[in-house]
Amino acid sequence: MGFGDVVQQAIHAGTGVPRLYAAATRAGLGPSGAFEVLRVSQAALQAAATHGRGVPGRTNAMRHFMWQATLTARFGVDVARSIAAAQEAGTPSRRDSRIDAHNNAAGQAYGTEHAEDLAGLTPSEAMSSLVPVALGMWESGELVWVRQP
Structure with missing residues (x-):
């Protein structure tokens, strides 16, 4: 990874909160x-970091799955897809974006199927209920990752 790639990743990471907030409002959500959306994103990041560490790629796969499952359950699949697309915009790695899209789609499907169970939970409660699901999906190969060259 060259210096330019590192700079692109830093810019992408540093603009995440404003990008997500703007994407949510463009998708029709009020303030x-x-x-x-930001609270759900933070809860997914924290839960994935806590429960996904130790295995390459697992934290990222879990984060995308749990984030999109919860957003889909709360706001519908169209809003969740729109926010996911905005998050991936400007990502330096197309391969990583394809993997994220796969894991996002798995979360969207799960969130649609389990909306009634997830929609009324706080972000933290939603993540607690999704961690074992995400770990099981990781173990079964339903959530994926690609090693970066």
């Missing part, structure tokens, strides 16, 4: 809904 409170957009703020909830």
